[in-house]
Every structure is written in C-alpha cells, then in structure tokens.
Amino acid sequence: MSRHGSVTEVMERHQIPIYLGAIGIGTVLGVGSTTLGPILGHAINPAIAALLYVTFLQVPVANVGTALRDTRFMAVLLGVNFVVVPMVVAAIYPLLPGNPAIRVGVLLVLLCPCVDYVIVFSGLAGGDNRRLLAATPILLIVQMALLPLFLTAFMGSELADIVDVAPFVTAFVVLIVIPLALAWATQISAARSVQAQRFRHGAETTMVPLMATVLAVVVASQVHTLGDHGRDVAELIPVYALFLVVMTVIGLVIGRVTRIDPAGRRAIAFSGATRNSLVVLPLALSLPPGFEVAASAVVTQTLIEILGMVALVAIIPRVTR
Numbered sequence: 001m002s003r004h005g006s007v008t009e010v011m012e013r014h015q016i017p018i019y020l021g022a023i024g025i026g027t028v029l030g031v032g033s034t035t036l037g038p039i040l041g042h043a044i045n046p047a048i049a050a051l052l053y054v055t056f057l058q059v060p061v062a063n064v065g066t067a068l069r070d071t072r073f074m075a076v077l078l079g080v081n082f083v084v085v086p087m088v089v090a091a092i093y094p095l096l097p098g099n100p101a102i103r104v105g106v107l108l109v110l111l112c113p114c115v116d117y118v119i120v121f122s123g124l125a126g127g128d129n130r131r132l133l134a135a136t137p138i139l140l141i142v143q144m145a146l147l148p149l150f151l152t153a154f155m156g157s158e159l160a161d162i163v164d165v166a167p168f169v170t171a172f173v174v175l176i177v178i179p180l181a182l183a184w185a186t187q188i189s190a191a192r193s194v195q196a197q198r199f200r201h202g203a204e205t206t207m208v209p210l211m212a213t214v215l216a217v218v219v220a221s222q223v224h225t226l227g228d229h230g231r232d233v234a235e236l237i238p239v240y241a242l243f244l245v246v247m248t249v250i251g252l253v254i255g256r257v258t259r260i261d262p263a264g265r266r267a268i269a270f271s272g273a274t275r276n277s278l279v280v281l282p283l284a285l286s287l288p289p290g291f292e293v294a295a296s297a298v299v300t301q302t303l304i305e306i307l308g309m310v311a312l313v314a315i316i317p318r319v320t321r
Contacts, residue, residue, distance in 0.1 A: 011208040015120055016310055022212035023303065026219030031227075040221040045282050047217050049179050051210045052279070054203055055116055056183035059133055066134060073131055073268075074138070076258050080251055080272040081113040082142060086150055088246055093154065097235050104155065105284050105297030106236065110243060111150045112143045112276035117211055121274070121309040125316045127266035137180055143276065144172045167286035175279055214278055215302075222281075222299045229293040233300040240304040247273040248312060252320060262320050269316060274309065277302040 011018060030037050068074060089110050096103050115136045123129035148168060186203070189196035226233065251272035255265030277298050284295040 008205045008208075015124070015208055015211075016313070018208060018212050019117070019215055019306065020310075022216040023219050023306070026216035027223055029216070030220035030223030034224065037221045037224050040217050041285070043217050044214075044221060044285070045174060047210070047214045048278055048282070049175055051116055051207075051214050052175060053179035053183050054207050054210055055119070055133075055136060056180045057186060057200060057204055058207075059136055059183070060187060061184050068138070070131060070134075072258065073260060073264055074135060076254060076260060077132075077135055077139075077268055077271060078142065080247075080254055080268055081139065082146060084250055084254070085113070085247065085272060086111060086153075088243065088250070090154070092239055092243060095239055097232060099232065099293065100155075101287070101291040101293045102232060102236070102297050104151070104287065104291070105294030106239070106301075107151055107154055108147070108280045108284055108294070109275050109277045109298045109301045111147060112280050113139050113271055114274035114276045115140050116276075116278060117306075117309070118270050118274040120211070121313055122267045122270040125266050125270065125313045126263060126320075127270055127316075128261075128263035129267060131264065132267045132271060137176075139271075140176050140180075140279075144168065144176065164286070164288075167283050170286075171279070171282055175282070215306075218278065218281060218299060218302065222295060225292055226296045226299055229296040232293055233296050236297055236300055237304060240301050241308070244273050244305065244308045248316070252316070266316050266320050269320075270309075270312065273312070274305060275301060277305065 029040075089107070093103075096106055119129045119133050119136070122132055148165070186196065186200050190200040191197075248269050251269030252265055255268045260268060281295060281298050284291075284298045287294050
C-alpha cells in the first residue's frame with residue numbers, strides 16, 4: 001500500500017474526530033482574531049464549490065440514470081425530504097422566535113437536504129451511501145427548484161421584502177451547475193487520458209481535508225456573529241434537536257413500511273435528518289443588512305447536527321437490522 005493511500009485511508013477512518021477538530025480550530029481562529037472572520041467569509045463559496053466538485057466527481061454520469069431507475073428508493077428519498085420534511089417544519093414553525101431573520105434562516109436550512117457529509121455519516125452507520133451519492137445531483141436540483149416555493153408558502157408576502165432571487169440563481173450556478181459540469185467533464189477526460197485519470201484519483205482523495213476546511217472556514221468566519229446573537233440562536237437548539245430526532249424516527253419508519261432494505265433505510269433516515277447548511281449558508285449571508293442572525297441560525301444548526309450525527313452513527317445500526 002502506498003503512503004498516499006495509507007494517509008487517505010487513515011483520514012477516512014477518523015473522519016468524525018477530524019471534523020470535530022476542524023470546528024474547534026475554526027472556533028479558536030474566529031475568537032482569537034476579529035479581522036480573520038471577514039477575510040475567511042470570502043472563502044466560503046469557493047471552499048463549498050470545491051467540496052461539491054469532489055462530491056460530484058464520485059458520481060459517474062451513468063449512476064444518475066441508475067438512481068432514477070431505482071424507483072422505490074428514489075421515491076421514498078424524495079418523499080421524505082420534500083413532502084414529510086416540510087410538514088414537520090410546518091409543525092415546529094410556531095415554536096420559532098418571531099424574528100423574521102431567524103425564521104428565514106431556519107427555513108433555509110431545514111427545508112434543504114444535505115448532499116455532502118450526510119454521505120460520510122450514513123456510510124459510517126452502515127447506510128447505503130452508494131445510492132445516496134448517486135441521488136446527490138437530483139437532491140440538489142430539486143431542492144433549489146422547490147426552496148423559493150417553500151419559502152413563499154411559509155412567509156407569504158413578507159418574503160419579498162427579505163429575499164432577493166439573484167443569490168438563489170448565483171448559488172445554483174456557482175455551487176451546483178459549475179461543479180457538476182466540471183466533475184462530469186473530468187470523468188469524461190479521465191476515460192480518455194491517463195493524466196486526467198490520475199488527476200481525478202488525486203482529487204477524490206481530498207474529500208476529508210476539504211470537508212474539514214469548509215467546517216473550519218465557516219465556523220471561523222461566523223463565530224463572532226454567532227456570539228453576537230447567542231441569546232437568539234440559543235432558542236433554536238431544542239428546535240433543531242427535535243427536528244433531528246423526529247426526522248430520524250420518521251425516516252426509519254417510512255423505510256420499513258415501504259420495504260426498503262436496512263442499509264437503504266439508514267441512508268433515508270440520515271438524509272431526512274441531515275440538512276444542507278453549508279450550501280444554504282451563502283444564501284443566508286446574502287440577506288439584507290439587519291438579517292445577519294439568519295446566518296447564525298444556519299451555523300447553529302450545523303453544530304447541533306454534527307453532534308447529533310455522531311450519536312446517530314452509534315444508535316442507528318443498533319435499531320436497524
């Protein structure tokens with residue numbers, strides 16, 4: 001085994017402590033410097049785009065067609081994320097603080113299923129992360145198409161005064177279209193060129209470091225804002241914890257009722273419970289002045305969720321046989 005391969009395998013085996021360490025480093029950097037946060041804020045979009053590029057690189061073009069043909073799993077996955085989740089959010093919506101900025105931040109993050117570290121945590125719990133990975137582009141496209149509709153349904157005319165459509169279009173192009181197109185172009189090139197094949201292999205080994213970098217950058221750039229709104233976002237902690245528990249249970253139950261295999265049920269439960277906080281954070285950051293707490297609401301969800309994922313990695317395999 002090459003040294004390069006062994007280092008990659010070690011990182012993959014120790015992803016959870018690496019990610020928790022990245023959050024700790026980001027906290028120290030952000031608290032230790034008042035000037036570093038704004039600088040790192042500019043790195044959020046490029047870092048997330050690079051992470052999604054590497055994620056998409058692991059999804060062969062043919063696998064998207066395969067995912068669509070896996071009709072039962074895909075129907076359950078989409079149903080859980082885009083039918084059940086909005087219903088659960090509607091049920092907990094009255095529990096949210098009345099601040100419109102907090103509410104829009106919570107809606108942004110809870111209405112969008114995760115497409116990055118959910119694959120990691122699902123795999124660690126014995127979930128079928130292969131099928132989950134194949135569904136990633138579909139989940140991203142559907143959530144970006146439905147998110148404006150969901151926000152309008154929850155906030156009505158109030159939304160027009162808060163959200164500009166331009167950031168949604170920009171996020172869709174920069175964070176989804178471009179990384180997906182580049183990833184598939186790399187796959188095509190790798191099939192024809194040894195050099196491109198080596199590049200693809202090398203890029204795929206950067207998944208864990210990129211994920212850790214994104215977490216560190218996000219936390220370091222937002223920790224001061226999080227501190228400024230500590231009392232406001234503290235009220236969201238039980239809401240996020242409740243969502244995580246409820247969606248995990250619902251995902252497992254629906255998976256069993258629809259006769260999805262155990263590995264598939266675990267993947268569906270993780271997908272329903274895990275949200276796309278890293279991708280929607282740029283949307284929260286694009287909100288007008290006075291709505292900075294929306295980004296704090298998103299980051300708070302990330303921190304609660306990662307701690308919850310660590311627990312679920314241990315719990316879900318025991319309750320899903």
